[in-house]
Amino acid sequence: MLRFIFESRFNSFFIILFLMSYLSGTGLSAQTNNICTIKNNYILKPFDGPLTNPHKGFTFPTGGTWSFSSSWEYGPGGEKNNKAWDVVTYGCGYQRWDKLNPEKGVYDWTALDKLLDECEKHGMGYALRVFPYSSTKGVSSNYTVEQDYDWTPRFVYSEGARKGYATVTYNGNQYTVAVPIWDDPIYLQAHKDFAAALAKKYDGDPRIEYIDIRPFGNWGEWHASQLKGSEMPSEEVQKDMLSYYASVFHKTLLVLPSSGSGDVYNHALSLGIAKRDDGMIATPDREYTLLAAYEANLPTIGENLAPYSTMLNYNDIIPGGYLKWTLERWKKAITVPHLTYYVLDQDSDAGYRFYNDNKVHVDSMTKVIGYNFRILNADLLTITDSIMTTNTLNITVKNTGLASCFFDVYMVAELVDNAGNVLSKFGKTILIPKGSFKDEMSQDFDFVYSVSAGQTNLVTQQGVSVALSLYESEDDYNNGKNPTVRFDNDGIQENKKLLLTSCSHEYGNWDTLKVATGTEEGLRRHVCTRENCESYEEEIIPVFIAGLDEVRNDNDTIVPYALENSIYITNVKGKTVCLFNSSGELYEKKVANMNELQFSVQSKGVYFVMVNNKQYTVIVK
Structure with missing residues (x-):
């Protein structure tokens, strides 16, 4: 343990000067071959609170520019004071294919661009899904108006693409609905043409977080499970569509929806296409389906099967029912598949209830999901x-x-x-x-x-x-x-x-300590010994004050001391000695030809002496 000697009658000005100098974080270490070294160690604590960062994190649906209006009670600045906006990093939602591509070769990006601009204005990206079909949207017209649920552009059928019919059950009622023939060559080419136009417009657009590839099935989810009588195209057709998307998008992240599986899933990974799953928590073990994407060093995206308010009431009966939402299951849904992105909640309140119920846990997971x-x-x-x-x-x-x-x-x-x-x-x-x-x-x-x-x-x-x-x-x-x-x-x-900032400056805790009899006293410092300064040990640093009798001893220990405008260092013959001023700048460097070395100084104050792998602090009155 180094000794720290201080004269008790020393005036407060120099005490303060010394503390300011030392607390600035300056630490001195060894010098050899006429080289002098200063080392400043920093200790940093983790950020206290939620931490959002780009290209990772939580989202919730942003259905349009209205989502960002303060006149909407759940919007940013709305009357609900919805703090869920503070922890989401991007918005998400769907667009209709027929609205973006109303005629062959004609594209209308107006509404989408306005939404992207609004997201950007709020520091958010946007995850884009373009639906060719949405069976649930036809219920209001009893499925008599095809355009209510079949969002394939009308010109595709006018050019000869075939359509079939299927049965859909909604709220206990069965309906017959028109459905595209998913592997019809005209349909496939029309969708590829749309993909090429989408890439030309948005590939590499920083406002776009990622784009789902959704040409097939209900909601474009690569399944027709609710459409009895409709069949998905062959795996070869599915893989060909993935390859085409990968050929026209070179910058923006592409994502394969939930039901892409088996060889199709593997093909997607080989193309650098990420994977999402929308059945999290409610369906047992769905989180494990994303591990292949994680192991391929690609992002994984999760979404729960249903809104939080719905999942709280699930019955935990398997088979025949669904697992209810619990905090443990929610965290597992994030950690097991190493999620980069997760839908916070898909309810219509912009995550308001979910965040209020689970704020502490959501805040902590902002530094877990994705990179950190x-x-x-x-x-x-x-x-x-x-x-x-x-x-x-x-x-x-x-x-x-x-x-x-x-x-x-x-x-x-x-x-x-x-x-x-x-x-x-x-x-x-x-x-x-x-x-x-x-x-x-x-x-x-x-x-x-x-x-x-x-x-x-x-x-x-x-x-x-x-x-x-x-x-x-x-x-x-x-x-x-x-x-x-x-x-x-x-x-x-x-x-x-x-x-x-240095640990000594930020966290130093000094108090006076008698370390010797007479007029010699020192200062004690608590030094951080573990990350985040969670533990301390005491360190006593040597200081020698001008005006004392010569501070010497009977062995070969190096002893600096100061008298008038000079600083002396004993027992240093043949050694290189560096003298630094209070700012840590090299004041003078000498090689001692005799046992004692003298430095002349022009001003009073604090000086640091470096010799023999040790630091000494000398105060000149």
Whole structure:
């Protein structure tokens, strides 16, 4: 244990000066071969509260621009004060094929673009589903108006596509309905033409989170189970449609709906198409169906079988019924398939009841679902020699989430002043390629900032801090935009940058301690020894004050002391000794030719002496 000596009659000005200097986080370590080193260790706590980030997380249906109106009681700013909006990262919903594509070669994106713009305005993306058919929508007209439920454009039939008939049961009543022949060549080509137009318009559009591939079955879910008499096309036809989508979409994430299975599912994975399941919780073991997508390093998407209010009343009778919603089952539905995306609730209140009932658990799961970047360790190493000063920021980042990060991330370090203004970039931008930073993985990164001898080293200037940022593109950084991705660490600023602060500055707990008799006393500091400063141990740092009698001993221990305007270090013959000022900048460096070395100083204050792998603090009155 190092000893920390302090003169009791020392005036308060220098006590404060010393504390400010030491609490700035400056720590000194070894020097060899005429090189002096300063090391600043940072300790960071996890972010306290829910943490949303792009391209992951929760959603609920946003049926149109009206969903965002404050005049709607459940909308953002509405009278219900619906806080579920704070934890969703994207909206979701369906569009009708016949509305987007009313005539051959004619496309109307107007309403969809308005919805996408509204989502973007609220910091959200949008998950798009285009339905060719929706059997439940025909009940209001007793299925006498085909366009109420068959959303295949009329021109497809005019060109000769065949249609069949099936029986649908709704609320105990049976109806005969018209249904497309799903493998009709004219139908298939019309849908491919639509897919090509959709890709031309929206592939790579940052407003689009992902697009479901929905050409077949009721609601485009790749099944006709409610349509008795309608048959799905062959697996070869299904795989061909997947291949076509993959050939026209090169940027936007594509998703295979629930009932795509077997060889079709495997084919989708081979094309980089993600997977969703809409039967979560209520149907036993549905979460396991998504593991193949997770193992293929692709996103997984979950949705419950029914709204929360409905599932609370399920009977838990299997077979013959459904499993009811429980918190344990909800968490399992997220963790087992390593979800990246999950529908919070599909009821008509924008998640209001669900979030109010389960706020604490939803908040905590925002940092579990998908990726979650947390800095575990960070240190700043400053090495000074006769040519230059090199500052290296070393950080260890862990993805504590459930899944990979499925987009490119650009990590940037900067030096900022107390107001957050950028003074300089710190080293080069680091690219983390999409899919490479997997769940539970830790990675070490470093940033290097160098200045020539004689130049001001911004790193050690008072009031200068390091800020870390995560961008979705390097252009965003170069164009002066704020980052969009946040670290899961305390210290996140309003602009989403993470400000690094040292443990000693943020969490230091000092009190006076007598460590020797007479006029010698010291200061004791609680030092963080575990992540998040959850535990401490006491450390006593040596300080030698000018005005004392010569502080010497009878062995070879190195002893610095100060008299008048000089600092002396004994027992250092042949050693390199570095003297730093209170800002941590190198003041002078000498090699001792004799047993005692002297430094002349021009001003009073705190100085740091580095020798023999130890740090000493000297205060000159």
